[in-house]
Amino acid sequence: MMIQLDNLSKVYRVGVERIAALDGVSLGIGQNEYVAVMGPSGSGKSTLMNILGCLDRPSEGQYHLDGKLVHRLGGHALARIRNERIGFVFQSFELLPRLSALHNVELPLLYSGLGWLARRRRARGALERVGLADRIKHRPNQLSGGEKQRVAIARALVVQPRLLLADEPTGNLDSRTSEEILALFDRLHAEGQTIVMVTHEEEVAAHATRIIRMRDGRVASDLAAAEDRARRASAEGPTDKAKEGRP
């Protein structure tokens, strides 16, 4: 398994209250899986993604990435892992407004010790992969929402990450643009990329090969996409879906 989580929990203290954002999550994700994480708001999806992305450490439990026990590593080592193995895509793109598309994509490589020429080549390559070869010099405010997200995806891909994490990547996009992004994800998956994506929409999750549903910091269900679809169609019907939507 590429990712192995064992009894992972994350507890926040707010005043005297203890909030368990994650409460005993155990799961494994293999190479080239395409996982959609779903669940109501506050169920711990982002918390899980942050831990997977080595941005955060669990309060308890173990996280193995490529067989390596990650969560006990120091800040510097975690930064290296983020830099070399993980690509992050955010709901609100998080592009630096003053930098061109190319420079935005190049950003992670600045912290990799790669030479100037190699950085440029790889940043161009990543932009070509997401179909933006002709937008290299554009600044974020000269790009459409879909294009911004594709630049952000290029930035995530530029380090050739083992794991692509996307927290509601289509959350700020209309349905047509969302389809473009998802088509891109499908292609990346076909090319062998491992993807974990958080979403609130069943149509988006339908692109994944596996669907993890969370509730109150726990894994409520973890099924292959086809099986998940079958279960939902047969039993409860569409009632759940209305409740799960964001308020």
Place this chain on the structure above:
Amino acid sequence: MRLVALLLSLPRLLLRSALLALAQVWANKGRSILTTIGIVIGVAAVTTVIAALSGLRANVLRDFESIGAGKLFIFPHWPDQGTQRHASWRSIRFTPEQTEGLTEHCPSVECFTRQADRSGIAVEFDKQTTDAVIRGIEPEWHRIENRSVVLGRPFSLIDNEQAQPVCLVTESLRDRLRLDRQCMGQRVLVDGRYYLIVGVVEPPTDFGMFGGGPKEEEILIPFSTYWKTYGGRGWSYIIAVSKSPTVSDEARAEVSFFLRQRRHLKPGESDTFQIEVVQQYIDKFNQLSTMVTLVAGGIVGISLIVGGVGIMNIMLVSVSERTREIGLRKAVGAGAGAILMQFLVEAVVLCLIGGLIGLALGQAFTAALGKILGAKLEHAFIPGWAITLSLGFAAGVGVLFGMFPAVKAARLDPIEALRHE
């Protein structure tokens, strides 16, 4: 091993951070310039003060130099206390015998000349008259005063030993008396006595700020002739030159010891002569200018520190404005060190830009100072060490005051930073 790799990658990291910082400063041009004003003023002030001082110094030292840094002026002097306080001029003045053998007894003294002069002496030639100062000199005088004979010959040994009535004139005295250009062999009437002109001597060097008043004409005669004619009535003194300006103090002590012996002064008795060493004035001036530099430096240091607080403030603003950027950079793999470096370098770059603007301003002020007539600061310039020092200090202020904001940035939690509005 890791440390070596880190050190090797440091220049590249610094360069990249500097470029990033320049871009950042450029993006906030107006704000950055305003922030650096404290540094600008500080650096401009310190460099101007130092430039003015060094200009003054160049002038003063050059003037001292023209007098001769290794010179000792030795003249009779009534002590402030003791039995000799009311002594007669006869017992105070130098007699030629007293200074006989001075160079042999004072190893730090290169050479010396006895000298005596009276001014307001009438000099006459063929109905042309003028007032002049008559000066008795010895052969070493030419070397000591750096004034050689340009026409004719200097006084010979015979002239000196037999106290011949011969004289040297300056070009201006020669022209004033309407003498021929080749005036050697002519006789001039000085104070009722005839003197044979044997040569023409160079005019005195300009003592710059120490010279003053209209110059009197000069006529030079052998010291022995002077002594025979006027005795010890005129003002007589000795000019000695030490072997080098660095042994001036030794020379002074030796001469003092020598003269006390010759004058039979008992221990505890005050000197009946005074020795002025040119080097001692140079040292005093140097001390003074160093002190002024230090005081100016201190004042400017304070203004730089005030400027530094401005830098810290703007860096804190910058960090809080760019919280999301910091979060993102960390999310894509920037370590705390890289973020720290980025902000620290930015603060240093800001300060250095301020320093450079300040230097340019200081340069302009310095040029303006040189244009002020009468200020004698035309040689004012900003010395290299002042440039290095003020830029170094500016960079230091950047490091000192940039550290807190940079640490703050480096410590940001990426998740919270990315959630920042």
